[in-house]
Amino acid sequence: MTPTPLAVLGARSKDAARELARASSATKDTALHAAAAALRDARESILLANAEDVRRAEKAGVGTTVVDRLRLDSARVDAMAAGLEAVAALPDPVGEVVEGWVRPNGLRVRRVRVPLGVVGIVYENRPNVTSDAAGLCLKSGNAALLRGSAGAIESNRAIAVALRAGIEKAGLPADAVQLVEDTRHETVREFVRLRGTIDCLVPRGGPALLAIVVEHATVPYVVDGDGNCHIYVDLSADLEMAERIVVNAKTQRPSVCNAAETLLVHAGIAEQALPRLAAALGGVELVGDEATRAIVPEIGAAVEEDYAVEFLRLRLAIAVVDDLDAAIAHIARYSTGHSEAIVTSDYASAARFTREVDAAAVLVNASTRFVDGSELGLGAEIGISTQKLHARGPMGLRELTSVKYVIEGDGQVRP
Amino acid sequence: MTPTPLAVLGARSKDAARELARASSATKDTALHAAAAALRDARESILLANAEDVRRAEKAGVGTTVVDRLRLDSARVDAMAAGLEAVAALPDPVGEVVEGWVRPNGLRVRRVRVPLGVVGIVYENRPNVTSDAAGLCLKSGNAALLRGSAGAIESNRAIAVALRAGIEKAGLPADAVQLVEDTRHETVREFVRLRGTIDCLVPRGGPALLAIVVEHATVPYVVDGDGNCHIYVDLSADLEMAERIVVNAKTQRPSVCNAAETLLVHAGIAEQALPRLAAALGGVELVGDEATRAIVPEIGAAVEEDYAVEFLRLRLAIAVVDDLDAAIAHIARYSTGHSEAIVTSDYASAARFTREVDAAAVLVNASTRFVDGSELGLGAEIGISTQKLHARGPMGLRELTSVKYVIEGDGQVRP
Numbered sequence: 001m002t003p004t005p006l007a008v009l010g011a012r013s014k015d016a017a018r019e020l021a022r023a024s025s026a027t028k029d030t031a032l033h034a035a036a037a038a039l040r041d042a043r044e045s046i047l048l049a050n051a052e053d054v055r056r057a058e059k060a061g062v063g064t065t066v067v068d069r070l071r072l073d074s075a076r077v078d079a080m081a082a083g084l085e086a087v088a089a090l091p092d093p094v095g096e097v098v099e100g101w102v103r104p105n106g107l108r109v110r111r112v113r114v115p116l117g118v119v120g121i122v123y124e125n126r127p128n129v130t131s132d133a134a135g136l137c138l139k140s141g142n143a144a145l146l147r148g149s150a151g152a153i154e155s156n157r158a159i160a161v162a163l164r165a166g167i168e169k170a171g172l173p174a175d176a177v178q179l180v181e182d183t184r185h186e187t188v189r190e191f192v193r194l195r196g197t198i199d200c201l202v203p204r205g206g207p208a209l210l211a212i213v214v215e216h217a218t219v220p221y222v223v224d225g226d227g228n229c230h231i232y233v234d235l236s237a238d239l240e241m242a243e244r245i246v247v248n249a250k251t252q253r254p255s256v257c258n259a260a261e262t263l264l265v266h267a268g269i270a271e272q273a274l275p276r277l278a279a280a281l282g283g284v285e286l287v288g289d290e291a292t293r294a295i296v297p298e299i300g301a302a303v304e305e306d307y308a309v310e311f312l313r314l315r316l317a318i319a320v321v322d323d324l325d326a327a328i329a330h331i332a333r334y335s336t337g338h339s340e341a342i343v344t345s346d347y348a349s350a351a352r353f354t355r356e357v358d359a360a361a362v363l364v365n366a367s368t369r370f371v372d373g374s375e376l377g378l379g380a381e382i383g384i385s386t387q388k389l390h391a392r393g394p395m396g397l398r399e400l401t402s403v404k405y406v407i408e409g410d411g412q413v414r415p
Numbered sequence: 416m417t418p419t420p421l422a423v424l425g426a427r428s429k430d431a432a433r434e435l436a437r438a439s440s441a442t443k444d445t446a447l448h449a450a451a452a453a454l455r456d457a458r459e460s461i462l463l464a465n466a467e468d469v470r471r472a473e474k475a476g477v478g479t480t481v482v483d484r485l486r487l488d489s490a491r492v493d494a495m496a497a498g499l500e501a502v503a504a505l506p507d508p509v510g511e512v513v514e515g516w517v518r519p520n521g522l523r524v525r526r527v528r529v530p531l532g533v534v535g536i537v538y539e540n541r542p543n544v545t546s547d548a549a550g551l552c553l554k555s556g557n558a559a560l561l562r563g564s565a566g567a568i569e570s571n572r573a574i575a576v577a578l579r580a581g582i583e584k585a586g587l588p589a590d591a592v593q594l595v596e597d598t599r600h601e602t603v604r605e606f607v608r609l610r611g612t613i614d615c616l617v618p619r620g621g622p623a624l625l626a627i628v629v630e631h632a633t634v635p636y637v638v639d640g641d642g643n644c645h646i647y648v649d650l651s652a653d654l655e656m657a658e659r660i661v662v663n664a665k666t667q668r669p670s671v672c673n674a675a676e677t678l679l680v681h682a683g684i685a686e687q688a689l690p691r692l693a694a695a696l697g698g699v700e701l702v703g704d705e706a707t708r709a710i711v712p713e714i715g716a717a718v719e720e721d722y723a724v725e726f727l728r729l730r731l732a733i734a735v736v737d738d739l740d741a742a743i744a745h746i747a748r749y750s751t752g753h754s755e756a757i758v759t760s761d762y763a764s765a766a767r768f769t770r771e772v773d774a775a776a777v778l779v780n781a782s783t784r785f786v787d788g789s790e791l792g793l794g795a796e797i798g799i800s801t802q803k804l805h806a807r808g809p810m811g812l813r814e815l816t817s818v819k820y821v822i823e824g825d826g827q828v829r830p
Contacts, residue, residue, distance in 0.1 A: 022771065116803050200804055388615070
């Protein structure tokens with residue numbers, strides 16, 4: 001079967017978006033619950049489809065981490081359904097009056113949240129994104145145009161079929177969720193150039209995808225970028241706390257963007273801190289600069305690149321810095337602007353760090369792992385923005401909306 | 416003299432941005448006042464430089480509208496200086512806590528406004544933009560990297576020299592404001608690809624500039640697009656009010672983006688309304704559809720394109736529509752998403768229009784000319800966004816900021 005051309009899918013998404021923008025919260029919530037029920041009902045077909053994707057991946061010799069991300073089981077299907085129900089329980093951002101005021105001439109002005117329209121998502125081998133993204137878009141009144149990877153196509157298709165059936169049952173257009181089935185590599189370019197159709201693109205993938213988006217996209221997009229996250233242990237740090245935070249940030253889930261990649265230690269506390277931290281980080285491959293290795297010789301030698309990359313595994317780069325200024329300068333040089341933390345007991349250090357470090361999130365005495373939509377209380381997230389326009393940090397439902405000025409008068413004209 | 420390479424200017428802007436981000440409101444306001452004083456002091460050199468630009472433009476046979484925009488006089492220099500002082504009097508958006516909450520685990524979360532960093536502006540022959548944009552960027556803690564046109568280069572240079580001197584006097588880096596002096600056409604492309612340097616680009620110009628930005632930009636940008644603005648006169652409209660609003664929206668300043676370009680009239684009121692409106696619009700070239708011309712035969716015949724373009728002059732397209740649905744459908748088809756107005760006495764029509772019309776601003780019983788930063792109370796504007804991401808509608812100081820998460824804890828780690 002020939003896949004439906006992208007332009008046709010796009011036009012359908014736009015039509016669906018118009019209907020969704022007018023849908024009441026109650027209707028959208030009903031649709032989310034119906035979609036959740038439909039997912040559970042389709043459990044068997046989803047798992048069968050997924051088994052085929054997994055078989056193909058294994059046959060192709062794909063790494064086990066990738067296969068793990070791809071693989072679904074009954075519990076994961078339940079988790080997707082529960083995710084939709086959790087989104088239904090969140091407050092609807094659409095219609096929220098952000099602010100309002102009256103002008104001296106009597107004009108009543110207010111800014112009201114409205115859906116973006118069509119949200120395009122490009123993502124890799126995680127079939128749960130199909131359901132999670134569709135749920136967030138639906139709740140925020142947006143049509144979701146989903147472009148998953150070839151490797152997960154069978155799973156994605158089975159999930160999308162179920163979601164669409166549920167949505168339609170609730171009286172909303174099935175095209176609220178559409179899956180692009182043409183997963184040839186070259187169609188990504190075409191996808192990111194659907195200007196006038198896609199109101200917001202969220203690319204979720206590695207540097208290769210991001211490069212395509214930056215170079216070729218004509219649609220507005222929000223970058224979900226890398227996290228080369230630092231933890232700076234200040235002179236005044238409580239070392240027990242520092243140990244707890246560094247271990248958590250590095251090891252609790254090393255493969256994610258808010259995991260720590262570099263540890264900076266103030267020179268005045270390095271002799272006490274480094275041996276203790278190195279011991280606590282057993283199982284983590286440590287590399288450090290000369291000052292670090294002078295204190296803990298077992299630590300390997302770091303090269304410049306170690307400070308610049310996101311390892312996404314149990315490896316940590318360490319550097320000793322002379323003071324807070326040097327720590328801030330190091331971060332300014334290597335940070336990807338995701339999440340940066342300081343461990344300190346000093347009021348002024350905390351204040352300067354939070355003010356001067358330029359990142360989506362700056363943390364004092366807490367693990368970088370908290371920079372996440374659920375952990376911060378947004379309910380769910382469609383990604384974590386590392387850019388400064390529109391959204392910065394975890395993107396929840398509000399970040400999937402725009403704002404419209406509504407101006408009401410009694411015949412006012414401009415003098 | 417060879418102009419400074421763009422990469423060098425960019426690096427200087429980034430350095431300046433770091434200092435500006437830390438500057439207090441008091442320092443920034445002092446700098447704005449000093450820049451205003453410096454502009455007044457440099458009045459003579461600015462007017463001399465401008466005279467040269469004007470001479471060149473006239474010699475090149477440029478149209479009088481363009482020359483008018485380009486030409487400065489003593490009052491216009493005063494207005495630029497007063498503009499900077501007015502910006503100084505506005506509240507500083509930087510540091511504003513947008514919202515904040517405490518998580519169940521005791522983490523204190525807040526979202527704080529921070530400057531964007533380096534704001535790039537590409538603009539045409541209006542030398543006042545050099546001063547206006549620099550002032551808004553300075554107040555919001557951003558470095559301004561200004562790329563004016565070749566036609567205004569002498570004026571822009573004289574203005575930038577004065578602004579930089581004033582800013583430096585107040586102890587802030589002169590590079591807070593930099594003018595790109597290489598105004599060759601091809602360098603616009605290079606400018607819009609300064610990724611990692613320009614945090615936000617605001618292109619202010621016509622469709623040709625916008626096309627370059629959409630096709631080539633790798634930096635984030637906010638589109639200040641066209642305004643094909645409609646006024647819909649509903650069945651229940653007060654015709655005296657409709658007349659006042661239509662005349663104001665079309666004729667008060669026809670060359671700007673928030674002027675009306677199309678008039679839609681409900682069929683049920685067209686026989687009464689059209690002759691009256693046509694008479695009131697004396698001096699405006701009117702073109703209409705068949706239904707319109709059946710009522711007022713003097714009106715010229717409109718072609719499809721008349722409904723799609725922004726005339727920016729005393730020409731108005733008219734169409735009779737069957738009802739509110741047809742009006743909304745017409746607007747959905749031709750609107751550029753700028754400003755759309757309804758004149759009505761009917762509660763439900765007003766509610767539906769404001770809800771269903773998708774535009775940066777929707778107005779009830781008021782002239783579209785109010786969609787402007789000063790008129791809405793934002794103080795000043797750097798442009799009017801017609802996109803949905805980041806900013807929509809008039810962009811004031813707040814729209815020149817981003818937000819940073821600040822998360823404070825007592826040693827929390829993620830379980």
